[in-house]
Amino acid sequence: MISLKRNSKGELVDAKGLRSRASSIYSPNQAEDFKISRSKFTDFLLCKKCFYLDRVKGLASPGMPGWSLNETTDILLKKEFDKCREEKVPHRIMKEYKLNHVVPFQHEEMDNWRNSLHHGLKVRFKDSNIILQGGIDDLWHDTKEDKLIVVDYKSQASFKKVSTEAYLQGIYHQGYKIQLDFYAYLLQEMGFQVLDTSYFYVCNADRAALDFGGIMRFEETLVPYQWNCDWIESEVESMISTLNSPKIPESNPSCENCAYSRERLKQL
Numbered sequence: 001m002i003s004l005k006r007n008s009k010g011e012l013v014d015a016k017g018l019r020s021r022a023s024s025i026y027s028p029n030q031a032e033d034f035k036i037s038r039s040k041f042t043d044f045l046l047c048k049k050c051f052y053l054d055r056v057k058g059l060a061s062p063g064m065p066g067w068s069l070n071e072t073t074d075i076l077l078k079k080e081f082d083k084c085r086e087e088k089v090p091h092r093i094m095k096e097y098k099l100n101h102v103v104p105f106q107h108e109e110m111d112n113w114r115n116s117l118h119h120g121l122k123v124r125f126k127d128s129n130i131i132l133q134g135g136i137d138d139l140w141h142d143t144k145e146d147k148l149i150v151v152d153y154k155s156q157a158s159f160k161k162v163s164t165e166a167y168l169q170g171i172y173h174q175g176y177k178i179q180l181d182f183y184a185y186l187l188q189e190m191g192f193q194v195l196d197t198s199y200f201y202v203c204n205a206d207r208a209a210l211d212f213g214g215i216m217r218f219e220e221t222l223v224p225y226q227w228n229c230d231w232i233e234s235e236v237e238s239m240i241s242t243l244n245s246p247k248i249p250e251s252n253p254s255c256e257n258c259a260y261s262r263e264r265l266k267q268l
């Protein structure tokens with residue numbers, strides 16, 4: 001993808017390839033606190049080299065266009081759930097799935113926790129200088145168990161009906177499970193009781209509709225997922241060792257971007 005650097009007015013500017021905000025760059029063995037978001041942690045799991053070049057060397061990754069249609073379903077769902085939150089009643093999907101004892105969770109920090117860019121759930125990792133953070137889509141409250149339920153909204157367009165087994169096994173959905181494992185971990189570390197079952201609220205656009213007519217219809221499915229955060233601490237420890245190392249780690253041999261760069265260099 002060709003990505004051109006523009007300033008806030010939309011004018012083309014020189015792309016430097018490096019970030020300038022010092023607080024986003026980690027110096028190995030620094031004493032100051034450093035924030036690692038859920039998405040950067042996921043980057044570490046995918047490719048330690050790219051994570052290191054980004055967080056320690058300060059390389060700026062090419063920009064990506066926003067996912068405005070997906071964001072729109074999130075925004076509209078948030079409005080629906082906030083109405084139910086205010087009224088302390090189950091949302092229509094909860095009634096449909098016989099979750100009448102579940103309501104959207106009310107908390108004064110909810111807007112901050114949903115703000116993935118500037119806040120999110122936050123936890124210091126053990127006695128380290130690493131602050132783990134992640135912006136959630138929603139939290140529900142199981143009033144019978146008095147526990148929180150982690151929920152993530154997902155939008156997609158597939159001819160296939162959404163089924164729990166196929167959804168959770170989907171190769172591109174493995175990262176989604178990491179997301180929920182991570183949020184459940186943060187919430188537990190923040191002192192909350194978290195129900196073992198979390199949910200993906202999947203909105204599947206109807207591609208088989210006869211026409212558009214200015215309306216896109218979605219089928220909504222709750223996909224339950226038994227989160228597991230047993231693996232998280234060892235990976236965070238490995239991530240911290242990587243951050244503190246002077247050595248650039250190995251790249252992921254399956255990465256098409258690196259293969260492209262390698263071949264491109266040969267042509268120049």
Ligand code: SF4
Nearest residue numbers: 047050251252255258
């Ligand atoms: S393998 Fe891919 S993700 Fe890793 S450093 Fe290369 S471009 Fe980045």
